Amino acid sequence: MTSSLGSTDAIRVAVSTVIFSLRSCADGDRLMLPLVRRTRDPHLDMWALPGGWLDLSENLDAAASRTLIETTALKPSHLEQLYTFGDVDRSPTRVISVVYWAMLRSDHVDAHRAVADAPENVEWFDVDALPALAFDHTSIVEYALWRLRNKVGYSTIAAGLLPDEFTLTELREVYETVLGRRLDPSNFRRLLEGAEELVATDSFRTGKHRPARLYRHEALSVQSDR
Amino acid sequence: MTSSLGSTDAIRVAVSTVIFSLRSCADGDRLMLPLVRRTRDPHLDMWALPGGWLDLSENLDAAASRTLIETTALKPSHLEQLYTFGDVDRSPTRVISVVYWAMLRSDHVDAHRAVADAPENVEWFDVDALPALAFDHTSIVEYALWRLRNKVGYSTIAAGLLPDEFTLTELREVYETVLGRRLDPSNFRRLLEGAEELVATDSFRTGKHRPARLYRHEALSVQSDR
Structure with a gap:
């Protein structure tokens, strides 16, 4: 050019x-x-x-x-x-x-x-x-x-790709798509359950499988906090 | 104005x-x-x-x-x-x-x-x-x-405030200054030892106290990776 x-x-x-x-x-x-x-x-x-x-x-x-x-x-x-x-x-x-x-x-x-x-x-x-x-x-x-x-590993940016409430499995699938590789479910669960911005709700997703707890992202509003 | x-x-x-x-x-x-x-x-x-x-x-x-x-x-x-x-x-x-x-x-x-x-x-x-x-x-x-x-909790940005090699205690003191509050030493150690960008060296800081392992930040070069 x-x-x-x-x-x-x-x-x-x-x-x-x-x-x-x-x-x-x-x-x-x-x-x-x-x-x-x-x-x-x-x-x-x-x-x-x-x-x-x-x-x-x-x-x-x-x-x-x-x-x-x-x-x-x-x-x-x-x-x-x-x-x-x-x-x-x-x-x-x-x-x-x-x-x-x-x-x-x-x-x-x-x-x-x-x-x-x-x-x-x-x-x-x-x-x-x-x-x-x-x-x-x-x-x-x-x-x-x-x-x-x-x-994506430690932030809320991927939360925009998810519903307001989601299971850890749904969250892992979003990460897998973004990163282009499979993640170990138990490692992922252990890593993410400790994340401050991830808040466990009292609700569960029910269906064919074992009920799965629903989570939401707490820190989304921080993005506009400046 | x-x-x-x-x-x-x-x-x-x-x-x-x-x-x-x-x-x-x-x-x-x-x-x-x-x-x-x-x-x-x-x-x-x-x-x-x-x-x-x-x-x-x-x-x-x-x-x-x-x-x-x-x-x-x-x-x-x-x-x-x-x-x-x-x-x-x-x-x-x-x-x-x-x-x-x-x-x-x-x-x-x-x-x-x-x-x-x-x-x-x-x-x-x-x-x-x-x-x-x-x-x-x-x-x-x-x-x-x-x-x-x-x-500062999960990034390399604070590494610019440290020498090339540092102990976890020195790293914690930088964090404490930046955050303006004391951090629990054992929690800090557990959190930071798992950080991918923190690399343990084979060197130790010796002196009056027990020898302390030296670490360095791996990911600093990533900042210019675009």
Whole structure:
């Protein structure tokens, strides 16, 4: 990529979002994210993360939420700031992108739509089968996956992929999908039962199997505690 | 604070840094950070975080490092991006601040100086006795402290405050200073000995007491792995 920077050009600020969701498939759950096909240069027709320009009179969080709705019609209840990407050569002009992310339950994707349907130029992709992306968006997705896979062991970030209440087995299956490998059930139970943010409820999931205690995540509200 | 935004104004991008260090005092270690007295409006003469404007042809990491050297003469080996602050009313004009942070060992502060001495308008403050800060820098420091105190339990961020090799007692004392409370030694040992990033060496600290095994942090290099 060549740079056409001149000293009189301004630095512009954009926001982008990485939305992860689990989709049930015949061979198990898959980790997916929505991409938007670009309708203008640069990178016309390439796939890119949802996003847009920051307005002069708009906070960063509001810009992330607005541009996500405008491009994908999705409206997650909570977007968290992930990282700001600002390398000089990441775009033909100088653009700083403040990137947000969120987890969505697949059965809530429809509920998180702000308007009727997703625009035609939006598609969901398996994170393991992404097309070539515009700008440095491949690096951004790789960073988000790295953070997700490193955080998932001790954080609440994966809770967005779960119902409000869940069994330890359901939690382990989410971890297995995100990490892409099987986890030992008894080790997992021992590790997670000691986690402060995991709260045992008085309810149980009943059915064909032995009743399983339901848990919820306590610390989700901490994410907005700044 | 009043806003003088006009629609033709540009959004400007700044970088700031929060540098935490432990200083030995008569009553134990204290968590300190350097501030710079402002020499121009807005907020003339108020204390502020070290920082400056992002240059058009400069990556974010480089800008953080450069402006930290220019304002404080400090050159930590590694700056990590913390968060980007962009509220509309945080400055009289529209300014997005990408904030970096680093931990410095107090006995390394001198070694991390890029030039001879710190400029006259720099002072180190106890985080529990900060002056009024310019812009939203009080909120930024509070956020950094919140992240530090929440991350310190399971992360490598506190390792920057320690020598390359350390005993579990030394590690616990750093945690106690950062968290501002005493920790139970045996609980701490049990919790930390299981941490993947904590690697037992074959060396021991000897002296008046029973020899204590030395540990090192494995995962520090992961911080730059993106």
